[in-house]
Amino acid sequence: MDLLTFARGPALQAAFTIFLIGTFWRLLGVLLLRRKLDHSEPRQPALAGAFKGQIAHLWPYQPFASRVMASYLLGYAFHIGLVVVIFFYLPHILFIQDLFGVSWPALPHAVVNAVGGITLMALVALLVKRLMNPVTRLISNFDDYFTWFVTVTPLVTGMLAVAQVGARYETLLALHLLSVALLLIWFPFGKLMHAFFFVAARATTGMIFERRGTHS
Amino acid sequence: MTEETLGECLSRHGISRRSFLKFCTVTASLMALPPGAAAQMAEALARQRRPSVIWLSFQECTGCTESLTRSYAPSLESLIFDFISLDYHHTLSAAAGHQVEAALDKAIADNHGNYLVIVDGSIPLGAKGAYSTVAGVSNVESLKRVAEGAAAVIAVGTCAAYGGLPMAQPNPTGAVGVSELVKDKPVVNVPGCPPIPEVMTGVLAHFLTFGSLPELDVHGRPLAFFGDSIHNRCYRRPFYDQGKFAKRFDDAGARAGWCLYELGCKGPTTYNACATVKWNQGLTFPIQSGHGCIGCSEPNFWDKGSFYKPLSTAESIAGGGMIAATTVGVALGAGAAWISRKRQDDIVGGK
Numbered sequence: 001m002d003l004l005t006f007a008r009g010p011a012l013q014a015a016f017t018i019f020l021i022g023t024f025w026r027l028l029g030v031l032l033l034r035r036k037l038d039h040s041e042p043r044q045p046a047l048a049g050a051f052k053g054q055i056a057h058l059w060p061y062q063p064f065a066s067r068v069m070a071s072y073l074l075g076y077a078f079h080i081g082l083v084v085v086i087f088f089y090l091p092h093i094l095f096i097q098d099l100f101g102v103s104w105p106a107l108p109h110a111v112v113n114a115v116g117g118i119t120l121m122a123l124v125a126l127l128v129k130r131l132m133n134p135v136t137r138l139i140s141n142f143d144d145y146f147t148w149f150v151t152v153t154p155l156v157t158g159m160l161a162v163a164q165v166g167a168r169y170e171t172l173l174a175l176h177l178l179s180v181a182l183l184l185i186w187f188p189f190g191k192l193m194h195a196f197f198f199v200a201a202r203a204t205t206g207m208i209f210e211r212r213g214t215h216s
Numbered sequence: 217m218t219e220e221t222l223g224e225c226l227s228r229h230g231i232s233r234r235s236f237l238k239f240c241t242v243t244a245s246l247m248a249l250p251p252g253a254a255a256q257m258a259e260a261l262a263r264q265r266r267p268s269v270i271w272l273s274f275q276e277c278t279g280c281t282e283s284l285t286r287s288y289a290p291s292l293e294s295l296i297f298d299f300i301s302l303d304y305h306h307t308l309s310a311a312a313g314h315q316v317e318a319a320l321d322k323a324i325a326d327n328h329g330n331y332l333v334i335v336d337g338s339i340p341l342g343a344k345g346a347y348s349t350v351a352g353v354s355n356v357e358s359l360k361r362v363a364e365g366a367a368a369v370i371a372v373g374t375c376a377a378y379g380g381l382p383m384a385q386p387n388p389t390g391a392v393g394v395s396e397l398v399k400d401k402p403v404v405n406v407p408g409c410p411p412i413p414e415v416m417t418g419v420l421a422h423f424l425t426f427g428s429l430p431e432l433d434v435h436g437r438p439l440a441f442f443g444d445s446i447h448n449r450c451y452r453r454p455f456y457d458q459g460k461f462a463k464r465f466d467d468a469g470a471r472a473g474w475c476l477y478e479l480g481c482k483g484p485t486t487y488n489a490c491a492t493v494k495w496n497q498g499l500t501f502p503i504q505s506g507h508g509c510i511g512c513s514e515p516n517f518w519d520k521g522s523f524y525k526p527l528s529t530a531e532s533i534a535g536g537g538m539i540a541a542t543t544v545g546v547a548l549g550a551g552a553a554w555i556s557r558k559r560q561d562d563i564v565g566g567k
């Protein structure tokens with residue numbers, strides 16, 4: 001079996017299996033935990049806070065805006081970029097269609113490539129920021145760096161494959177798929193889980209503040 | 217007896233020196249040889265006396281021989297092909313039975329160390345090679361015997377090069393390609409199902425001109441012909457880049473000549489000269505005729521998923537496994553939460 005067949009077949013199969021087991025394990029393991037009882041009298045019904053919480057954190061809180069705005073903008077740039085690249089590149093859409101039977105129109109390759117470049121630059125800028133600031137550097141751990149690495153490698157290998165630089169196309173494509181496999185395997189066990197947890201986290205804080213009658 | 221040279225043979229067939237030079241120029245440029253190589257090739261080829269070639273046909277469909285001998289005639293390619301002294305060829309030989317086997321023994325003895333061996337078809341190793349025998353000798357045995365005195369071996373077609381169709385899962389005959397068995401002689405793979413005639417003559421011309429085999433890629437194929445993918449040389453490539461894809465073989469996109477990626481084209485991962493040399497004297501090639509590339513010059517092409525599924529879905533993820541994985545994940549998560557709740561209960565006594 002050649003590397004590409006291995007990457008496409010057994011490697012992705014194993015990666016998706018681990019991804020699903022790990023993701024559902026962690027999601028249910030956390031969401032089904034018993035929550036601490038709040039004995040205080042609610043000022044108002046808490047539920048609305050679950051929705052307000054989702055909105056409130058979309059943009060920097062005014063007093064901190066000047067300090068965190070750059071991180072927010074870079075964060076938006078690469079998150080939107082990843083969505084575009086992962087979900088609007090034709091081979092990816094065909095891959096998803098093969099799995100789930102749904103599809104949608106693709107963007108031209110030139111657009112995807114340009115967005116890929118912007119995404120990569122934003123991710124690099126965020127890493128540099130993290131390393132330059134003594135505080136963020138101090139509190140960064142293996143998870144932070146490794147999560148960055150597994151996010152960046154599919155992007156880099158995908159673009160290398162399309163540009164056909166560094167090795168034969170099949171080899172680069174195989175590395176691309178292996179890097180995607182690595183991303184999927186790491187996903188449930190590292191910070192990438194925020195992709196699922198952020199909704200619950202914002203809902204929870206939103207509800208706590210709403211119940212107390214404060215701003216979330 | 218002095219045998220005639222290739223130059224003499226060609227002029228006897230009424231081929232002018234001019235068209236012979238043209239052939240050499242085209243072949244040299246197809247192979248991206250340095251300037252001056254065409255003249256060198258013309259001179260060397262014209263002086264050549266019949267090289268001895270032993271052609272072994274194993275588990276094959278004769279498509280390779282058809283491709284090479286009947287592609288279009290009479291052409292220079294086919295004449296050069298006629299010119300090489302096929303001392304032994306199962307399909308083309310006029311003689312039969314013991315006479316041919318005697319010719320084989322003679323060719324091996326007379327030209328020991330100098331003859332070329334061309335192989336088409338895979339070699340079955342199962343059942344001690346009994347799946348394919350010629351004159352009572354298994355293919356493995358003949359290959360080993362004939363290759364021993366060869367200058368080089370050319371594996372023609374995907375079966376000889378990589379096992380091809382006979383090797384497709386579950387490979388009932390235990391078929392393998394030539395290079396699995398011949399380790400101590402230079403082996404050139406000219407894969408394709410069938411291979412392009414010009415590629416074949418190009419390799420022969422190179423051998424006759426320079427006395428050596430051309431430079432090879434990772435899969436043992438001459439780089440000159442297999443150096444670039446079909447996709448990189450495809451005239452439909454602009455449509456690929458613009459995102460214009462035929463969705464069905466009969467839709468407007470297909471009629472407009474759009475890219476066939478969504479219809480399963482394997483051009484991006486297939487290396488061959490179809491998009492440049494083309495077929496039937498440069499007339500057309502599969503993609504130009506409206507069908508995606510099936511990747512026939514790649515190892516294991518038959519087992520790389522459907523010809524009609526897009527490349528990025530070639531190996532599918534098994535749905536049953538995914539459902540099982542989800543179930544296991546849910547069970548683990550629920551179990552973990554339950555244990556945690558139970559511990560809390562144990563500690564605070566349910567309060």
Ligand code: HEM
Nearest residue numbers: 008085086091095116154155158159162180484527528529
């Ligand atoms: C700029 C970034 C990227 C580019 C240019 C890119 C490019 C590609 C290409 C060319 C293919 C395969 C097409 C073929 O088989 O011929 C592919 C397949 C795939 N890519 Fe990407 N990719 C990028 C980023 C990503 C990212 C970030 C992910 C995942 C998070 C990803 C996941 C996949 C998957 C799942 C496949 C299909 C697997 C298969 O071929 O069987 N890609 N990508």
Ligand code: SF4
Nearest residue numbers: 447450475476481483
């Ligand atoms: S038809 Fe095939 S080889 Fe040609 S551009 Fe499309 S995918 Fe590439």
